[in-house]
Amino acid sequence: MNQQAGPLRLTGFAALQLLMFPLVLVSLILVVVGGTLTLVTVGIPILLGSLPALRWLADRHRLLAAQTLGHDLPSGHLPTQGMSVLGRLRTWARDPMTWREIAWALVVVPIGFVLSLLTVLLLLAVVTGAFWWFGAPHIMRARATVDRIFLSPGHTEELEQRVSDLTVSRAMSVDHSAAELRRIERDLHDGAQARLVALSMTLGLADDLFERDPDAARKMVAEARDTTGAALGDLRSVVRGIHPPVLADRGLSGAVQALALDMAVPVTVDDGLAGRPPPPVESAAYFAIAECLANLGKHSGAENGWVRLSWAHGVLTAVVGDDGRGGADPDRGTGMRGVMRRLAAFDGTMRVSSPTDGPTLITLEVPCALSSPKTTPSSGTA
Amino acid sequence: MRLVVAEDNALLRDGLIRLLEANDCTVVAAVDNAESLTVALREHESDGAVLDVRMPPTFTDEGLKAAVAIRAEKPGFPVLVLSQYVEQLYARELLASGQGAIGYLLKDRVANVGEFVDGVRRVVAGGTVIDPEVISTIMARREEPVDRLTAREQEVMALIAEGRSNQAIASALFVTEKAVAKHTNSIFAKLDLPVAEDDNRRVRAVLAWLRV
Structure with missing residues (x-):
């Protein structure tokens, strides 16, 4: 998304924004009406329809602004999945992003409408082609910047999001290192440690046998050497798993x-x-x-x-x-x-x-x- | 055989010296870091060096770098590198540092005194001795020109890379020495090796097999 869009593409965006303008206006009105009518319950279904519509329209504008500016615009809504109707409405009311979107529709859309209209007209009027070629990117970038200011999460919301992300990742890291330590302990216990126990037993036996049966003792020493090799192999694989x-x-x-x-x-x-x-x-x-x-x-x-x-x-x-x-x-x-x-x-x-x-x-x-x-x-x- | 030993762990260094001296080798100098090794090699006349990969000051791959540096200064100087772990990557670097007279073994192999001393002798004589653990990862790879070798030839090739003689290969595979010689000739032909004396061809075969 680092590629900046050309004037023609930007004008296309402007046209899309013009097309969406009436929809934004209608959903804004419905949200305001629905909001005031929630007291008498009739407002609830209106809000349930109009708020997601406004949100969807805001998302389209986020995408267009992102394409214009060449970088992502985070949306950052509070999650409402699996919530009851009332719960969803309550979360929406609590979500600063909802209020930002309403403010955006209220203030920015009329201004943005003018800017987008200007871009399209500059092209359509043909004689102003030069103005369009050089002006469209500037105008559209101005509109996208205004959209971004209203539609991006505020500093506090970003910090809140960051804190909750960090809490999750910290919990995961702690879990992960605890699991790793358990694995290493198990590997050492079942591998090298067990082999060293066997080794000391074999050597003890060999020690006993040296007088009575030197041949058997020698065989045991050879066995002990093999066990050492296996223990070293185990330790190597444990080390590789910790830090190669x-x-x-x-x-x-x-x-x-x-x-x-x-x-x-x-x-x-x-x-x-x-x-x-x-x-x-x-x-x-x-x-x-x-x-x-x-x-x-x-x-x-x-x-x-x-x-x-x-x-x-x-x-x-x-x-x-x-x-x-x-x-x-x-x-x-x-x-x-x-x-x-x-x-x-x-x-x-x-x-x-x-x-x-x-x-x-x-x-x-x-x-x-x-x-x-x-x-x-x-x-x-x- | 006059050898220089470089190993930073005093216990292991003393063990190595004892083991080598008990097997008709003379350790002319024993040092504990790569810098002293360079000095020791200059001061003492020696037939080869046995060194540890991990040494001061950074305890990473000093021994390996020292081995490559020594061989850049004295081409073909026999060096046997010992390590707690082996990497194919390092084996390749060592093999690329000259034709033969190189060894790369796990420290565990020292436990088998006879085979270890035999390995030292082969390296000093100009041979190539690569640890079986490196060999086994190469055997698992499916690539040309190794694929052209039959399964039996692969086995023989692996033992050649470990530095075994035809006689040792014959007894390891329970076949006659004559059969082994037949296999090695076929391997040399398949790896497109020019006619030369046997030892030289073995070294070249290992290089070709490892695609160094």
């Missing part, structure tokens, strides 16, 4: 390269990172990509996969794609949910586009700073 050493050594780029090399499906890595994100972000992004690649290997049936890493305007972006059969559902499977929870702690997001028959495209975005340019790893290698 290659990530510490080489950062996200190197670690993703290492992941790609270990895949059965050929995966190319396009590394566009000029530095390193902060370690916690790096780790969250790494595990997210690892999960995506694991799913790619297990479910996609792809011939080829690829990972693209980039950073721009304070946002780290990782795109994982494949040419497989698609149909990936991020809500299915605990792995992806864990990834989202982990990313949410950093205001990170994950988008999945996976139509049936593919291709699958997963976009991970995490806002973060990037540290100084990386030092080239082990200079001299080909």
Whole structure:
């Protein structure tokens, strides 16, 4: 949505706004009438019809303003899903956005109407074509700005929204780390710890047998050595699950390269990172990509996969794609949910586009700073 | 064999020295960081180096960088890199640092003293010794030109990459040495390797197989 619309397109918007003008006017009148009549109940059905209509019209104007200005306009209504009629009306009355929309219809629409009309007339009058060409973008931007001022949530509402988002993501992060700790405890308990117990028993037995049966004792020592190897293997996999050493050594780029090399499906890595994100972000992004690649290997049936890493305007972006059969559902499977929870702690997001028959495209975005340019790893290698 | 050992953990360093000296190797210098390693290699005449990946000051991949740097300065100098964990990425970097005389093993492998010392000998003699854990991830990959090898040839190739001799491969696969020689010749042909002495071809085969 960063593309700015041209004069012709903007005039199209103006025409749409002109068409919607009578509708806005009618719904405004109905809302006001309905509002005053709620005392005698007849107003309730009128409001139930007219308020959503006004909201819908406001949403159209938000979209047009967003297209004109080249950036998103959040709407931020209080949720009313599953509420009773009265509950819905009460929420609407409480919602500052409702009052903003009414004020918008009251004040802005007449002004906006004039601005949109002017844009269209400048074009229709032909002789004013030059004015139109240069003026339309300015006029329409002015109208969109006014729309935005009235139709965007206020500072307080934004902060409230932010606080509630943060409360949710904090709860998720706490849940996630508690679950991780439980998993690590279980892995250590069932793996390395159990093997070390077995090891000490085997060595104790061997100690007893050395005098009486040296051959059996030697066999036990050999067994003990195998157990040590298995315990080390367990510890390695636990360490990988906590913080993979290659990530510490080489950062996200190197670690993703290492992941790609270990895949059965050929995966190319396009590394566009000029530095390193902060370690916690790096780790969250790494595990997210690892999960995506694991799913790619297990479910996609792809011939080829690829990972693209980039950073721009304070946002780290990782795109994982494949040419497989698609149909990936991020809500299915605990792995992806864990990834989202982990990313949410950093205001990170994950988008999945996976139509049936593919291709699958997963976009991970995490806002973060990037540290100084990386030092080239082990200079001299080909 | 005269070796230089670099390992920052004193317990493991002493263990390594004891183990190597008990097997007819002389440890001419034992250091605990990459910088001292460079100095030690300059001061002492040695046949090879055994080093740990993780060393001071950053405790990341100093040993690996040191190995590559040493081989840039002294091409073909035998280096065996030990690590608590192995990465295919690192194996490739090491292999790319020159033709052969390179080893990359998990520290666990030291427990099997006979095989470990044999690995050191092979590296010093110019061979390539790659950890079975790296090999197994490569075996899982389905890509050309590895696909052209038969299942048996794949098995033989994996053992070559681990640094085993034909004799060792024969006993591991329960076949005759002659059969192994037949497989290796077929592998060399399929990987389009030019005719050369056997050791050199083995090193080249590993490089081709890993697509370094």
